[in-house]
Amino acid sequence: NAGVTQTPKFQVLKTGQSMTLQxxxxxxxxxxxxxxxxxxxxxxxxxxxxxxxxxxxGEVPNGYNxxxxxxxxxxxxxxxxxxxxxxxYFCASTxxxxxxxxxxxxxxxxxxxx
Amino acid sequence: xxxxxxxxxxLSIQEGENLTVYCNSSSxxxxxxxxxxEPGEGPVLLVTVVTGGExxxxxxxxxxxxxxxxxxxxxxxxxxxxxxxxxxxxxxxLTFGTGTRLTIIP
Numbered sequence: 001n002a003g004v005t006q007t008p009k010f011q012v013l014k015t016g017q018s019m020t021l022q023x024x025x026x027x028x029x030x031x032x033x034x035x036x037x038x039x040x041x042x043x044x045x046x047x048x049x050x051x052x053x054x055x056x057x058g059e060v061p062n063g064y065n066x067x068x069x070x071x072x073x074x075x076x077x078x079x080x081x082x083x084x085x086x087x088x089y090f091c092a093s094t095x096x097x098x099x100x101x102x103x104x105x106x107x108x109x110x111x112x113x114x
Numbered sequence: 115x116x117x118x119x120x121x122x123x124x125l126s127i128q129e130g131e132n133l134t135v136y137c138n139s140s141s142x143x144x145x146x147x148x149x150x151x152e153p154g155e156g157p158v159l160l161v162t163v164v165t166g167g168e169x170x171x172x173x174x175x176x177x178x179x180x181x182x183x184x185x186x187x188x189x190x191x192x193x194x195x196x197x198x199x200x201x202x203x204x205x206x207x208l209t210f211g212t213g214t215r216l217t218i219i220p
Contacts, residue, residue: 004156031207033207041212042118042202042211042212043210044210045209045210048208059209092156094207097207099144099145099164099206100145100147100164101207102147102162103147103157103207105157105158106156107155107156108154108156
């Protein structure tokens with residue numbers, strides 16, 4: 001089982017460029033999440049999708065958009081990248097959005113915006 | 115959004131020593147999770163605590179949930195180099211703590 005797969009693993013962008021981070025899970029989970037982690041910091045929630053067809057803003061949604069393409073896939077788009085978006089991005093999934101569910105994480109995408 | 119503060123931010127100790135790290139909030143948690151993250155990887159769940167006063171043990175790791183459900187602690191006995199990592203507390207998947215970066219020196 002691959003679990004949660006993120007692509008790409010590394011990306012360098014110039015300010016103003018756009019890109020989409022891809023995330024797919026093969027565990028038939030209903031809920032999916034996008035976090036960012038800045039150096040030496042904990043994770044901050046960008047957007048989440050409690051179930052297929054729904055998306056909600058997290059703590060730091062500005063500058064990002066998401067698409068829950070189907071049950072397996074949840075993508076994160078940067079329309080006009082800024083240096084402040086340099087970070088490591090993690091996708092995660094859980095069986096449901098219920099209390100106490102375990103988060104399963106991908107291995108991250110390291111993004112640098114110059 | 116609940117703010118989760120973890121302390122200390124950094125901790126470096128010798129192999130074999132004991133240590134405790136903390137996760138605190140001004141609000142009441144419905145539940146709390148502890149994760150460990152190693153370099154280049156996503157966090158991995160260690161434990162979920164739900165009931166005030168609850169104590170859970172995972173080998174040399176002991177997790178305690180405060181009676182008022184506003185704080186939690188993680189105690190490691192006889193630390194080993196394999197315990198090195200970033201320890202994060204999390205509430206309801208929405209809020210992560212600031213993290214404690216633990217280094218165990220062989």
